[in-house]
Amino acid sequence: MQMDIRLPIGLLFSILGVVITVFGFATKGAEIYKHSLNININIYTGICLLIFGAFMLVMAMRAHTKNKASAAK
Amino acid sequence: MKGEAMHGQIQVGAIDYSIMVIYIAFVLGIGFVLKRYMKSSKDFLESGRSIPAWITGLAFISTNLGALEVMGMGASGAKYGIATCHFYWVGAIPAMVFLGVFMMPFFYGSKARSVPEYLKLRFNEKTRGFNAFSFAIMTIFASGISMYAMATLMQILLGWDFNFSIVMSAIIVLAYTFLGGLTSAIYNEVLQFFLIVAGFVPLVFLGLKDAGGWGGVQNRLHAVATAQGFAPDAWSRSWTYMGSAGANPMGVEWFGLVFGLGFVLSFGYWCTNFLVVQRAFAANSMSAARRTPLIGAIPKMFMPILVILPGMIAVALTYQSGVSGFTLKGADGVINYNNTIPLMLGHYLPSGVLGLGLTALMASFMSGMAGNVTAFNTVWTYDIYQSYIRPGQSDKHYLRVGQIATIFGTVLSMGAAYVAASFNNIMDFLQLIFAFVNAPLFATFLLGMFWKKASGNAAFVGLLSGTIGAAVHHGLTIPGASAPLIKGGWLGVVHHYPSEMAQNFWTASFAFSICFVVTVLISLVSKANKTDEELKGLVSSLTPRIKETNVPWYLQPATLGIIVCAGAVVLNLFFW
Numbered sequence: 001m002q003m004d005i006r007l008p009i010g011l012l013f014s015i016l017g018v019v020i021t022v023f024g025f026a027t028k029g030a031e032i033y034k035h036s037l038n039i040n041i042n043i044y045t046g047i048c049l050l051i052f053g054a055f056m057l058v059m060a061m062r063a064h065t066k067n068k069a070s071a072a073k
Numbered sequence: 074m075k076g077e078a079m080h081g082q083i084q085v086g087a088i089d090y091s092i093m094v095i096y097i098a099f100v101l102g103i104g105f106v107l108k109r110y111m112k113s114s115k116d117f118l119e120s121g122r123s124i125p126a127w128i129t130g131l132a133f134i135s136t137n138l139g140a141l142e143v144m145g146m147g148a149s150g151a152k153y154g155i156a157t158c159h160f161y162w163v164g165a166i167p168a169m170v171f172l173g174v175f176m177m178p179f180f181y182g183s184k185a186r187s188v189p190e191y192l193k194l195r196f197n198e199k200t201r202g203f204n205a206f207s208f209a210i211m212t213i214f215a216s217g218i219s220m221y222a223m224a225t226l227m228q229i230l231l232g233w234d235f236n237f238s239i240v241m242s243a244i245i246v247l248a249y250t251f252l253g254g255l256t257s258a259i260y261n262e263v264l265q266f267f268l269i270v271a272g273f274v275p276l277v278f279l280g281l282k283d284a285g286g287w288g289g290v291q292n293r294l295h296a297v298a299t300a301q302g303f304a305p306d307a308w309s310r311s312w313t314y315m316g317s318a319g320a321n322p323m324g325v326e327w328f329g330l331v332f333g334l335g336f337v338l339s340f341g342y343w344c345t346n347f348l349v350v351q352r353a354f355a356a357n358s359m360s361a362a363r364r365t366p367l368i369g370a371i372p373k374m375f376m377p378i379l380v381i382l383p384g385m386i387a388v389a390l391t392y393q394s395g396v397s398g399f400t401l402k403g404a405d406g407v408i409n410y411n412n413t414i415p416l417m418l419g420h421y422l423p424s425g426v427l428g429l430g431l432t433a434l435m436a437s438f439m440s441g442m443a444g445n446v447t448a449f450n451t452v453w454t455y456d457i458y459q460s461y462i463r464p465g466q467s468d469k470h471y472l473r474v475g476q477i478a479t480i481f482g483t484v485l486s487m488g489a490a491y492v493a494a495s496f497n498n499i500m501d502f503l504q505l506i507f508a509f510v511n512a513p514l515f516a517t518f519l520l521g522m523f524w525k526k527a528s529g530n531a532a533f534v535g536l537l538s539g540t541i542g543a544a545v546h547h548g549l550t551i552p553g554a555s556a557p558l559i560k561g562g563w564l565g566v567v568h569h570y571p572s573e574m575a576q577n578f579w580t581a582s583f584a585f586s587i588c589f590v591v592t593v594l595i596s597l598v599s600k601a602n603k604t605d606e607e608l609k610g611l612v613s614s615l616t617p618r619i620k621e622t623n624v625p626w627y628l629q630p631a632t633l634g635i636i637v638c639a640g641a642v643v644l645n646l647f648f649w
Contacts (some may be wrong), residue, residue, distance in 0.1 A: 003106050005128055005260050009267060012099045016271075016429065022427045023088050032423035036279050037397060042425040045275050045459060049429075052267075 004063060010056030017050030081297075083230050089428030096268070096432045099250050100439075103260050106243040107253030115253035118451040119186055119355060124256070126361035128263055130368030133169075133352040134376070135262035137481075139441025141222055142382050146416035150384025151391075151401065152321045154294060154308030155648055156315075157384070158377045163335040165373055166641040170365040170634040177353060177630075178619055179522050180364040182610050187352070188347040189456040195521045195611045197529030197602060198460075203536060205456035207510045207625045208347060209449055213482065214503055215348075216445035223438035224490065230415055230431075239490055245481040246442045251476060255355060255451070262352075265436040265548055266372075266408050272426070272433030273379040279421040280386035283395040293389035297310065298393060306384065308597035311648045315523035323551075324572025333578025337585040341515035348448045360630075362622050367633040374640055390409055397421070442486060448484045449473050503546070512581040513539020513588030515571040520592050525612045529602040531595035538590020539588030546583045552576045 001064055024042030027033075111117045119256045149157040187189040189208065193201035224238035284290045294308035307314050307321055314321040315330060325333075343349060343366070353365035391401040391408060401408045409416070418430045459466075487541050492499060503619045517536055520527040548564035552573040557563055561576060570576040609615050626632055 002571055003103075003110075003260075005263055008099055008103050008260070009264060012096070012204070012264065013267065013271070015095060017089070019091065020097070020429065021424050027423075027425070032425075035423040036275075036426075037282055039279070039282075041275050041279065041423065044285050044427065049271055052271075 004060050006056045006060035006063070010053050010058075010060055010073070013049045013053030014020075014057065017046050017053050019046075021046030021050060076433035083356075083415075083427070083431075084424070084425035085231055085427065085431070086583075089431060092425075092428035093432050093435065095435065097245060098229035100245060100261055100597050101451065103251035103264075104257050107260070107357065110256070110474060111252075111254055111472075113468050114475055115468075116256075116471055117423060117475050118447075118454060120254070120256045120259060122355060123357050124259060124361075126354050126356055126364040126368055128259065129352045129356045129361065129365040130354075131266045131372070132259040132262040133349055133365050133369035134373045135266040135437075135440060136349050136444040137637070138266070138376070138380075138437060139219055139221060139444075140437040141441065141580045143269070143387045143434065143437055144411070145227075146377075146380040147384040147387070147417075148410040148412075149414050150381035151388035151408075151410050152384075153310040154385055154388075155377075155381070156323050157309050157381045158311055158644075159330060159334065160629035161373060161377050161381075162311075162641050162645050163570065164339040165343060166370050167335060167636060168184065168339040171340065171375065172344045172350070172353075173370075174630045174634040175613075176518070176522060177363040177366070179611055179613070179616065180350065180360070181354065181359050182264045182616065182619075183355070186455050187451050188345060188350055189452060190522075191611070192517075192532075193456075193605075195608070196517075196527075196532040199533045200517070200529060201456060202461075204514070204531065205452050205460075205476075207507070209452050209457065210238070211510075212306060212449040212452075213485045214507075216442045216449075216482070216486035216488050218493055219438055219441040220486055220490040221493040223435070226415060226438075228432070229412070233492070240486055241514040242396075242439055243483050243487050246439050247480065248444060250443050250446050250450075250483075251479045254475070254479075255351070257367075258440065258447040259352060259355060261436070265440045266435070268429070268433040268436050269379065271432035274385070275426050276417055276421055276430060277379060279383055279388070280390075280417060282381055283397050283399060283421075284386055284389055285395070289395075290386055290389045293393040294385065295640055296392045297388050308388075309648075310329045313649060318571040318575055323574055324570075325578060329575050329578040329582070333582045337512065337515060338578065339515075341415070341511055341581070342401050345514045345518050346511070348444055348620050351448050351451065355544065359502065360624050361408045361630075363514040363630040364633060367630060367637055370637045372641070374637070381456070383417055384413045387417055433636045442483075446479060446482045446486065453478045453482070461472075468510075476577045476612040493567065497553070498559060505559070506544075508548070508577070508580070509540045509543040509584065512543045516585050516588040516592065520589065520596075521612070523613045524593075524596075525605070525608055525614055526596050526601060527592055528599050529632035531592045532601055534595055535592030536548045538591045539584040543580050544622060546580050547576070550576055561595065573618055583630065 021062050024040050024046050028040060091566050104376060115121055146157060180191060183191055183193055183194055189201045189205035192204050210454055220242055223242055224235045227233040227238045228235050233350045244253050249261065284293060295305040298307040299306050303322060304314060317328040318324050318326045353362045356362040356365050387401050390399045401416060403409050454471055458474050459471060513536055517532050521532060547561045550570055551557060551560060551562035551570045552570045605615055621629060
């Protein structure tokens with residue numbers, strides 16, 4: 001059994017999610033959103049990334065505990 | 074791309090660079106963690122055949138989703154409209170289903186470690202050698218072109234130094250493929266897949282909003298079509314105007330499209346190119362290997378939303394502008410199709426998400442290179458080194474050779490990138506030759522897997538004559554009003570094609586047919602070179618049907634294949 005890929009995916013997307021969401025809140029109403037039709041796309045994207053990352057992490061944890069349980073048996 | 078009008082660089086902030094750095098740190102981290110699993114050449118070059126199907130499935134389509142494809146599909150979406158989706162719904166899905174349902178049992182079951190090795194087991198050494206050498210050279214150049222394209226793009230967009238981009242990407246790719254081998258490449262392809270989705274969904278969302286939704290895009294596309302002398306819905310209907318080549322912007326007609334692209338080119342690519350097939354070989358069981366292309370086909374069907382739709386939005390807004398004033402026209406008023414995707418990224422994405430989009434693009438460039446390097450490794454080590462240079466060594470020796478091949482594969486790619494930078498024509502010329510080599514290959518596999526009388530010599534002569542046939546056809550025809558030589562016609566022009574694409578489709582069709590006929594004829598008059606016993610597991614009629622009793626019915630390849638095909642049919646009808 002090699003490394004579970006859901007772990008790095010989950011970590012990367014959670015970290016990126018937090019970074020982009022925080023940046024989105026910090027730049028609320030800033031000039032840069034003229035690009036994106038005055039929508040703070042950073043907040044929405046950041047939150048979606050975070051949800052996806054967390055989901056991947058949960059899946060990886062579940063698989064990990066299940067493997068441990070079956071190994072113990 | 075070089076020498077094109079610059080649209081000005083994108084405003085990139087510290088946050089965007091931080092996102093890139095975080096991504097690169099993860100890529101390298103994955104390599105370091107995987108290093109301790111790399112104990113044998115099988116681990117390094119074949120991932121120890123231990124990866125679950127959903128991962129190999131995503132890697133299967135990601136390898137093909139290099140940045141060149143992403144940018145090319147965006148450009149084609151703008152140039153040809155929704156008909157570009159034929160590259161997915163006609164030019165990929167049927168072949169992927171065929172590979173999973175019908176061909177994979179012989180590929181995976183043969184225990185061959187590479188596609189050329191299958192050719193040796195099924196036919197003979199000559200056929201394998203021909204395939205192995207042409208594939209090895211091709212992968213180096215493909216990886217070099219990817220590197221060159223990335224460096225050029227980074228130069229235009231971010232003002233990075235060309236040499237810096239080449240060296241940086243080579244070091245990163247080398248580091249993670251050297252450490253973690255094929256597994257590392259596959260893991261990064263999966264990462265890249267999700268990054269592309271994450272970076273392009275906001276882009277499509279904003280573009281659609283700017284154009285007033287899909288309805289607004291369609292209305293604007295009417296203006297695009299009429300301005301170029303086509304029927305109003307020529308950009309938003311995929312089949313309606315395929316009756317004749319003159320009625321659609323692609324300049325191809327339905328038969329060339331279905332036979333040339335849908336059958337010969339697509340099956341040749343998806344079913345015989347080791348670059349993608351290797352992902353399925355890495356799966357942890359026969360059943361997972363068969364499901365690999367089928368699982369990949371599901372996101373593949375919807376990929377046009379992310380890669381083709383942006384191009385359609387971009388051209389729609391160029392002809393009838395939206396709220397934000399996006400246009401593909403440069404300061405000189407000329408439409409720059411090739412940079413559709415980077416222009417949209419720069420226009421719509423603010424710092425933050427912009428970093429995500431750029432990282433996705435960078436990730437797909439690098440995984441494009443890594444995919445080629447890992448495929449090169451395997452073919453070099455098993456099919457060239459172990460077969461012709463030093464057979465009979467210990468596995469440790471071949472692991473070492475595989476690792477060293479990673480280094481010189483990357484170094485050769487860098488060389489190829491500089492060749493591409495200095496002689497654009499040489500690159501086009503090489504790609505042409507490889508197209509000739511690849512076009513007939515599917516006929517060889519089809520006959521090899523499903524007709525036990527196909528013999529080794531017949532396969533080799535068939536392949537050679539198919540390749541020569543492709544070259545001759547290219548030499549005798551020419552698209553539109555091009556000058557003879559690289560576009561064709563170097564033997565004298567006997568036929569004009571309406572477009573380059575039509576010429577490509579027909580070149581492939583001729584190559585396939587010639588290879589097929591020659592192989593059949595020679596097999597009929599010559600004696601088989603392998604006994605039935607030797608061909609067991611390699612040819613359909615001599616292999617017992619596999620029953621997958623441990624897999625629920627809805628995960629059976631046949632079930633998945635039917636679902637995927639039905640989905641593709643619905644999409645084709647919906648956008649007919």
